[in-house]
Amino acid sequence: MLSLQLAHQLSGRHILLVGAGEVAMTRIPKLLPTGCKLTVIAPEIHKDMWKHFDVPEDDDTVEYTDKHWSPEKNKVFQLFRREFRNTDIVLHGNGLADSADAQSFLNGELDPIESYDHSKASGWHMILTCIPDPVISERIYRGAKLVLGQHVLCNVADNPPLCDFYFGSNVTLGKGGKPIQIMLSSNGNSPRFTALLKNEIERQFGDLPIGESVAKLGQLRARVRKISEENCPATLSKPELIKYRMEWIRNCTDSFGVSHCHEMNVDKTVTLFEEMFADLSLEQPDNETYMREYLE
Amino acid sequence: MLSLQLAHQLSGRHILLVGAGEVAMTRIPKLLPTGCKLTVIAPEIHKDMWKHFDVPEDDDTVEYTDKHWSPEKNKVFQLFRREFRNTDIVLHGNGLADSADAQSFLNGELDPIESYDHSKASGWHMILTCIPDPVISERIYRGAKLVLGQHVLCNVADNPPLCDFYFGSNVTLGKGGKPIQIMLSSNGNSPRFTALLKNEIERQFGDLPIGESVAKLGQLRARVRKISEENCPATLSKPELIKYRMEWIRNCTDSFGVSHCHEMNVDKTVTLFEEMFADLSLEQPDNETYMREYLE
Numbered sequence: 001m002l003s004l005q006l007a008h009q010l011s012g013r014h015i016l017l018v019g020a021g022e023v024a025m026t027r028i029p030k031l032l033p034t035g036c037k038l039t040v041i042a043p044e045i046h047k048d049m050w051k052h053f054d055v056p057e058d059d060d061t062v063e064y065t066d067k068h069w070s071p072e073k074n075k076v077f078q079l080f081r082r083e084f085r086n087t088d089i090v091l092h093g094n095g096l097a098d099s100a101d102a103q104s105f106l107n108g109e110l111d112p113i114e115s116y117d118h119s120k121a122s123g124w125h126m127i128l129t130c131i132p133d134p135v136i137s138e139r140i141y142r143g144a145k146l147v148l149g150q151h152v153l154c155n156v157a158d159n160p161p162l163c164d165f166y167f168g169s170n171v172t173l174g175k176g177g178k179p180i181q182i183m184l185s186s187n188g189n190s191p192r193f194t195a196l197l198k199n200e201i202e203r204q205f206g207d208l209p210i211g212e213s214v215a216k217l218g219q220l221r222a223r224v225r226k227i228s229e230e231n232c233p234a235t236l237s238k239p240e241l242i243k244y245r246m247e248w249i250r251n252c253t254d255s256f257g258v259s260h261c262h263e264m265n266v267d268k269t270v271t272l273f274e275e276m277f278a279d280l281s282l283e284q285p286d287n288e289t290y291m292r293e294y295l296e
Numbered sequence: 297m298l299s300l301q302l303a304h305q306l307s308g309r310h311i312l313l314v315g316a317g318e319v320a321m322t323r324i325p326k327l328l329p330t331g332c333k334l335t336v337i338a339p340e341i342h343k344d345m346w347k348h349f350d351v352p353e354d355d356d357t358v359e360y361t362d363k364h365w366s367p368e369k370n371k372v373f374q375l376f377r378r379e380f381r382n383t384d385i386v387l388h389g390n391g392l393a394d395s396a397d398a399q400s401f402l403n404g405e406l407d408p409i410e411s412y413d414h415s416k417a418s419g420w421h422m423i424l425t426c427i428p429d430p431v432i433s434e435r436i437y438r439g440a441k442l443v444l445g446q447h448v449l450c451n452v453a454d455n456p457p458l459c460d461f462y463f464g465s466n467v468t469l470g471k472g473g474k475p476i477q478i479m480l481s482s483n484g485n486s487p488r489f490t491a492l493l494k495n496e497i498e499r500q501f502g503d504l505p506i507g508e509s510v511a512k513l514g515q516l517r518a519r520v521r522k523i524s525e526e527n528c529p530a531t532l533s534k535p536e537l538i539k540y541r542m543e544w545i546r547n548c549t550d551s552f553g554v555s556h557c558h559e560m561n562v563d564k565t566v567t568l569f570e571e572m573f574a575d576l577s578l579e580q581p582d583n584e585t586y587m588r589e590y591l592e
Binding site: 001002003004005006007008009010011030031033034035036071072086087089090094095096097099101102105106107108111112113116118121122123124125126135138139142143145146147148149150151152153163164165166167168170172173178179180181182183184185186187189190192193194195196197199200201204205210213214217218221249250253254256257258261 | 300301303306326327330332368383385392395414420434445448449461463475476478481482485488493495497509513517546549552554
């Protein structure tokens with residue numbers, strides 16, 4: 001059975017991490033750059049974790065909330081230095097509206113676009129446990145499903161049956177600007193081979209000038225779109241126009257390949273498009289011609 | 297802001313797909329191999345989608361459920377040939393327990409491991425819409441959050457603010473057996489460059505004998521574990537033993553690299569481990585030696 005790999009947008013979402021030891025440490029660098037509102041609950045804090053809190057290590061506050069938290073800050077939002085309590089499942093609410101409002105929607109009496117303020121609702125978006133006690137872990141998992149619904153996402157470290165998802169192995173290429181994030185997962189079957197493949201991808205593609213490539217592809221796309229729409233023959237429908245344009249760009253960028261997009265001469269390439277669009281041709285130059293004549 | 301990439305385990309989970317046109321078609325090959333219990337609701341069905349239903353195309357049943365569905369079958373579980381209705385949000389329940397049970401758990405009176413039958417609870421695990429009507433799409437999104445809680449995962453095609461996650465671009469290497477799944481995402485910034493990179497990864501690594509590599513790495517790991525535990529010196533703690541073993545295997549497999557693990561001579565490599573473990577040495581042979589002496 002395969003997994004469904006998804007890229008979650010978590011800015012401002014509440015996430016609960018129970019535990020603050022070595023395993024929890026591996027979760028934090030994946031979570032904080034998403035801008036999520038992370039709460040950590042644990043009686044003992046790994047010494048290397050303090051850099052992720054905007055509170056000094058020698059501060060002995062038991063319950064700490066970062067009043068100046070923002071998604072860009074890359075810091076933990078809340079720290080509770082104590083054991084987990086059942087009521088932590090609803091620490092920020094249960095994410096549900098009034099059951100009367102829900103019923104009105106189901107009856108067709110309430111339009112949730114117009115007459116319900118979703119910004120009031122909150123609750124955990126995801127719950128992760130990284131503690132060495134399997135019974136407490138399972139209680140958190142089962143309790144969360146009981147109170148928040150079967151669909152709340154949970155991950156109990158080291159207990160695959162209690163993991164709605166796995167983290168996989170990650171590489172980020174083109175750091176800064178507009179990176180490409182890559183996840184590799186063997187669904188637990190071969191973590192070592194997955195790590196080797198991850199290293200190889202990082203080695204081969206880690207130095208690609210992704211920012212420049214993305215910028216050039218963006219320019220090409222915008223100019224090709226403008227030209228094609230301004231000069232669209234009356235015989236061509238809108239879907240046909242879009243189809244032609246997409247196919248042309250795909251053929252062209254496939255020739256430049258992942259290693260040469262950043263060197264593209266956008267002006268010359270746009271001129272080529274103009275000529276070919278006049279005949280609605282898709283007979284592109286071969287790769288060598290692209291490399292010889294359409295790079296800077 | 298980065299995304300959190302996760303590999304979801306969906307076997308037997310209810311997933312709702314509203315719409316059955318070209319965009320919906322692109323979702324189905326990602327969903328069915330996970331073994332999820334997929335329900336499709338749409339008045340019109342794309343002609344190429346019929347192969348995913350275990351019902352003949354000329355069947356004019358409005359509501360169809362596959363009585364013989366199983367996760368391995370790779371087919372849609374349910375088809376409703378009609379417009380979406382608000383009550384479809386709770387078609388399989390809301391995933392929640394009795395609110396009295398939930399309250400008892402929060403009070404510490406109910407142990408959800410011992411005294412609550414989670415198998416009774418159901419509901420959508422995820423809701424995807426792929427319909428051209430943005431108002432109905434938003435109503436589904438807002439209604440789902442209202443009734444099922446803010447944490448229910450929704451994706452409204454072509455409407456990024458109403459997407460809790462993106463699908464990204466996927467490659468599966470080593471199909472059959474134990475594959476490695478890869479997702480690439482630029483978080484919407486550069487789909488064309490992401491596609492180029494995906495093609496390049498597929499071109500370069502698509503023919504790797506991953507099954508063989510995984511099998512050999514599995515053998516190596518099992519034998520190294522056995523030898524190290526049977527011959528563990530009294531001075532070495534369990535965590536120290538695990539650390540040594542992991543570091544030794546990492547160094548060794550890094551030398552074989554992604555391209556040569558399948559050719560590893562496991563017997564000779566295990567003998568090397570035995571010799572090095574006697575001295576707790578981590579001074580591994582260099583890559584060339586590994587390539588010359590430890591391949592089959």
